[in-house]
Amino acid sequence: MSGNIDVLIIAHNEALNLGHCLESLQGWVRKIHVIDSGSTDGTQELARSLGAEVVHHDWEGYARQRNWALNNLEFSAPWTLVLDADELIPEKLREELLAIADQSPSNVAENGYYINRLTWFIGKPIRHCGYFPSYHLRFFKNGLGRYEEREVHEHVELSGPIGRIETPMLHDDRRGLEHYVAKHNRYSTLEARALAREIAEPTKESSALEPAARRRRWAKRNILPRVPSPGLLRFLYMYFFRLGFLDGSTGFHFCRFIASYDDFVAMKLRAIRAGQDPAPSWGGRGGWKSGQLVGDNKSGGSAPIPPQPTQAIPQIASSKSQADSAARQMQPESSPWTFKEKLGRAAWMILGRPLFRATFHNWYGIRRWILRRFGAKIAPGVSIRPSAHIEVPWMIDLREGVTIGDYAILYSLGPITIGERSIISQYAHLCAGTHDYADHTFKLIRTPIHIEQDVWIGADAFVGPGVVVGALAVLGARSSAYKNLATGRIHVGNPARDLKERTLR
Known part of the structure; x- marks a missing residue:
């Protein structure tokens, strides 16, 4: 546990959010202060069970509530971190905060740091819309930061140099859309x-x-x-x-x-x-x-949303079981694609793919031209049917004489290379992407597929990520290849097994 960071959280009926927030703080901060204004859903009990010090303070408004805590509670660590109950600190951000806090404050030129924040809405991250990146001054040297007097969307007032931390904290209100609408x-x-x-x-x-x-x-x-x-x-x-x-x-x-x-x-x-x-x-x-x-024209207080109906107090598991539960939770990564890739995929979906599919069935040259405009490597003599599905065109490399049948899928999240004169039959599926099922972020893995020359992939067959198909190999109809296929051999079944040698007459 670090003795260099104290945390401030204000809360009111935040049981559905607070556990996630506090779990992300376990074991690396000195003290967590939760300022509660009269929760009735078990927020206080949950906070205490996870090691926070809970103090009741009647609601004064967002800024005044935080300033009261900063002025009256014990913040003795060199650094103060302010969070909302529906925010949490991912591991990478935790490491960056500790790297700053573990230094002597006199050796850190900045008096505070803006922390980036990634907002989730209806279960999805918002990475554009002007909401990301979104920087908030939440981490500052002890005693230096106070909140401006404002009814809502208040910010910290701080003098001196301020740095930026690009790794985002996560902002996700789990109390549902009805609460989200009422709050706004x-x-x-x-x-x-x-x-x-x-x-x-x-x-x-x-x-x-x-x-x-x-x-x-x-x-x-x-x-x-x-x-x-x-x-x-x-x-x-x-x-x-x-x-x-x-x-x-x-x-x-x-x-x-x-x-x-x-x-x-x-x-x-x-x-x-x-x-x-x-x-x-x-x-x-x-x-x-x-x-x-409550009302007082002089107080300048502000109003959170009215309290929700009393909810059942959640069962509070031991610290170990909660930690184990957190380790098992899935939190898929938002998007592995760069901004340029997103623009390219959007252009392909809006312009390229509809034009590709609108071509007449034997207009192979026009379809080759369209794919090349979107970065695909297409050799002369390639024949692709208009119903074929190309996911990411700049990830495919089709050599001379390749044939792609009706409704074949080239799911080219990673590179797909198909050698000379190879045939991909109707409804075949080449999948150059998978996920790390052991990683809680469900990280996308874009593993290439390489098919050598004179290969035949039969109708409705499946070729998985990372597979290399040797020259002259055959994968039978409705068979599935998860491992490399030997050169000059016929493979059938699910998973595909070596059946016999392919002999050309």
Whole structure:
């Protein structure tokens, strides 16, 4: 256990999230402070079972809650790490934080660090949409950081040099989409109030405010109140300009969701400027405390979402069993593809593949030309049927005289090389990609397939990753090859077995 890092977490009914957060902190921080504002779902018991020190403090607002803890609790380690209950620290980030904290503070020029954050939405990571990379000042030298007075989306104020850590922490609220929507509805009210105050009484931003956050605030103060549909503008910006479409259907829905959030902020801001409080039941600018409304116009507090119905207290396993459970949890990697590869695959799916499939059945030259435009190595005389499926064209190398039959699949996540005059029959499947089933990130392995000259892969046969098929070999119909196939031999079955020699007349 390191004595160089103390952790601060504020919580309210976070039992579904907090266990994951605390598990990621086990064994390498000095102390974990959980500031609870009256949870009724077992959050406090869960936190104590995982070694955290739990303190109850009535809700004052996000910034004031954290500042109260920083001012009144024991933070004696040289470094302070602030997390939300729905965030966790992966192993690589942990190593980077420890590498900093294990040095003498006087030898570290930076007074704090922005930490990158990867947000998950409906079970998928958001790597574009303007939400990644996303830097937050969460790691700073003891006593130097305090939060600005703001209703929501508050940031740390810190003087001196600030560094950046590119390895992201993970942000994933496991309480479900209904809770996520309700939370952002509340956030939109708090942000509308903050914007109304900041527009009426402009203040200078802290120098520690991350540049991207500074630009977002400027846009919300100067653009959002002046356009008729800020949500539509935000959607177009996120989905097209910030490449949200590369996050697939999840990216589309995430962009829609954040766009609707901006619309809510704009509507509530207009209501406030017209003299109508969008949430009068909160009691001024107050918040929630253990299920009861509190309000104080002087307090400047902010409101989290109302408490959820009381849930059953989760069973708390021993530390060993919880650690074992965490080790067995799958957390698939988000995307192994580079930005350039994503653009290429998107172009192929949107333009290349539809054009390829629209060609007449004997227009082999046109299909060769299309594949070459997308980086494929296609020799003269190659015949590919229009119904063949090419996953990643720049990963295939087809030598002279190769034939690819109807509905054959070249699943070229890794390189696929097919030698001269070889034939891939209809519905055959060449799969140059698999996953490391023993790795909890389910890491993609792109292992090449190499087929030598004069090979015949029969109808509906399967060739797995890493297989080398020797010259003149035959793989019979509906057979499956998981290991190399010998030169000049006929192989059948699942898994394929050597049947006899192939003799050409």
